[in-house]
Amino acid sequence: MSSLSVDHLIGIKNLTREDIELIFSTADNFKDVINRPIKKVPSLRDITIANLFFENSTRTKLSFELAEKRLSADVINFSSSSSSVKKGETLVDTVNNILAMKVDMVVMRHPNPGAPDFLSRQVKARIVNAGDGTHEHPTQALLDSYSIREKLGTVEGKKVVIVGDILHSRVALSNIYALQKQGAEVMVCGPATLLPKYISSLGVKTETNLRKALEWCDVANILRIQLERQDIAFFPSLREYSMLYGVNRQLLDSLKKKIVIMHPGPINRGVELSSDVADSEQSIILQQVENGVAVRMAVLYLLAGKIERNN
Amino acid sequence: MKPRELLNSEQLDITITRLCHELIENHGDFSNTALIGLQPRGVYLSRRIIERLKEITGLKTIRNGSLDITFHRDDFRRRDEISIPNETELEFSLEGKNVVLVDDVLFTGRTIRAGLDAMLAFGRPIKVELLVLIDRRFSRQLPVQPDFTGNTVDSISSERVHVDWVETEGEDKVTLYSTKEEDE
Numbered sequence: 001m002s003s004l005s006v007d008h009l010i011g012i013k014n015l016t017r018e019d020i021e022l023i024f025s026t027a028d029n030f031k032d033v034i035n036r037p038i039k040k041v042p043s044l045r046d047i048t049i050a051n052l053f054f055e056n057s058t059r060t061k062l063s064f065e066l067a068e069k070r071l072s073a074d075v076i077n078f079s080s081s082s083s084s085v086k087k088g089e090t091l092v093d094t095v096n097n098i099l100a101m102k103v104d105m106v107v108m109r110h111p112n113p114g115a116p117d118f119l120s121r122q123v124k125a126r127i128v129n130a131g132d133g134t135h136e137h138p139t140q141a142l143l144d145s146y147s148i149r150e151k152l153g154t155v156e157g158k159k160v161v162i163v164g165d166i167l168h169s170r171v172a173l174s175n176i177y178a179l180q181k182q183g184a185e186v187m188v189c190g191p192a193t194l195l196p197k198y199i200s201s202l203g204v205k206t207e208t209n210l211r212k213a214l215e216w217c218d219v220a221n222i223l224r225i226q227l228e229r230q231d232i233a234f235f236p237s238l239r240e241y242s243m244l245y246g247v248n249r250q251l252l253d254s255l256k257k258k259i260v261i262m263h264p265g266p267i268n269r270g271v272e273l274s275s276d277v278a279d280s281e282q283s284i285i286l287q288q289v290e291n292g293v294a295v296r297m298a299v300l301y302l303l304a305g306k307i308e309r310n311n
Numbered sequence: 312m313k314p315r316e317l318l319n320s321e322q323l324d325i326t327i328t329r330l331c332h333e334l335i336e337n338h339g340d341f342s343n344t345a346l347i348g349l350q351p352r353g354v355y356l357s358r359r360i361i362e363r364l365k366e367i368t369g370l371k372t373i374r375n376g377s378l379d380i381t382f383h384r385d386d387f388r389r390r391d392e393i394s395i396p397n398e399t400e401l402e403f404s405l406e407g408k409n410v411v412l413v414d415d416v417l418f419t420g421r422t423i424r425a426g427l428d429a430m431l432a433f434g435r436p437i438k439v440e441l442l443v444l445i446d447r448r449f450s451r452q453l454p455v456q457p458d459f460t461g462n463t464v465d466s467i468s469s470e471r472v473h474v475d476w477v478e479t480e481g482e483d484k485v486t487l488y489s490t491k492e493e494d495e
Binding site: 002003022025026028029032033036037038040041042043044046071301302304305306307308 | 379381382383384387388392393394395396397398399404428429431432433434
């Protein structure tokens with residue numbers, strides 16, 4: 001198989017296992033490219049990509065922009081804080097105005113779940129979801145799995161625990177889909193108030209005791225507490241959260257095996273992860289960032305290849 | 312049209328040996344030369360040549376690598392299927408080297424153009440030459456000509472030339488066949 005089964009990357013839910021494998025094998029080649037003295041290939045030189053960020057982002061936006069530039073695409077950036085969205089324009093109008101300037105692909109982050117899916121039905125451009133509210137963040141899940149595959153050789157059969165604010169996390173949901181499609185076992189761990197009610201219907205284990213979760217797993221993906229999405233208090237204090245769910249050196253050293261530590265960033269050092277763990281050799285946090293560019297290049301390359309030429 | 316065998320295993324072997332002697336004539340001890348096989352199918356020929364060169368010259372190492380040209384193709388979004396890349400293995404800089412690009416069949420010349428483009432990411436060679444096993448004459452779409460040629464064949468565009476290797480197809484041979492055959 002040499003092409004994706006989808007025309008847009010809305011969520012991992014819509015991908016097949018073969019799609020994920022195709023993205024990874026393509027990303028292997030791009031990882032090679034970005035480690036050369038000249039880190040650029042001309043594949044997408046006749047493609048224009050708009051990065052529409054209706055929500056703040058540093059890492060994802062930079063990563064996408066670098067991926068686009070290393071594929072030689074033309075890039076335009078847009079963020080809602082400086083735009084006519086503030087003046088009352090609808091999403092479809094905003095995007096159609098941008099598409100009228102001959103844009104082929106849209107990379108979008110939006111606070112509302114489902115916004116990229118809605119858009120993909122309304123406009124004529126390939127959509128890549130860069131995070132929609134608390135729904136999905138597909139490229140993050142892809143780069144997480146890619147990093148596990150790189151570190152442990154395969155994802156299949158591995159035990160992965162996702163720790164923290166599962167309720168508000170798009171990274172968690174995309175990761176659950178991605179890991180399960182590749183045959184990994186998934187557990188979520190956090191305070192009961194931050195575990196969604198119906199999460200076990202996705203076939204994941206739940207655990208409220210961090211030590212038990214870490215003893216079970218091969219890989220722990222630690223999430224940030226998203227205070228900006230929490231309208232009520234889900235736990236008494238950050239300090240208490242940190243005591244019960246913070247991963248530190250002492251805890252890791254007391255486990256029987258060496259587990260791999262991941263974090264999608266940004267880290268709140270001293271809250272969910274202590275500094276000595278974040279910077280240890282067990283952590284692959286910076287490899288995740290490097291792999292992010294290669295994986296995003298693969299996604300853009302494979303989707304762009306499906307755009308028909310006008311002539 | 313029935314598939315026509317252009318070279319059998321023995322002839323292919325003789326041709327490779329002859330190409331090796333031509334390379335030795337031009338590159339001497341290969342101290343500043345690098346052989347680069349173009350992915351996917353040029354790599355088999357390049358490996359075979361390296362092996363034979365070592366036998367003939369007694370050299371222990373000859374600089375060689377493989378180059379994938381997928382991301383430099385000029386037909387991206389013009390084909391039905393996306394081209395899937397292969398591995399590039401070039402563990403050295405091409406700066407100031409004599410480079411010999413190696414491919415199995417030279418047809419339109421577009422692969423070689425992409426190869427020249429892809430190669431530039433690894434430095435500026437002092438000289439680049441092209442070695443092909445089969446040169447399909449009169450079918451070029453770009454001004455590309457080989458410096459070392461195994462065999463020359465005249466063919467029409469609906470025909471294909473395929474090089475089989477023991478490693479992949481179980482036998483060494485070169486065949487010319489028509490792609491219209493299945494319709495008839």
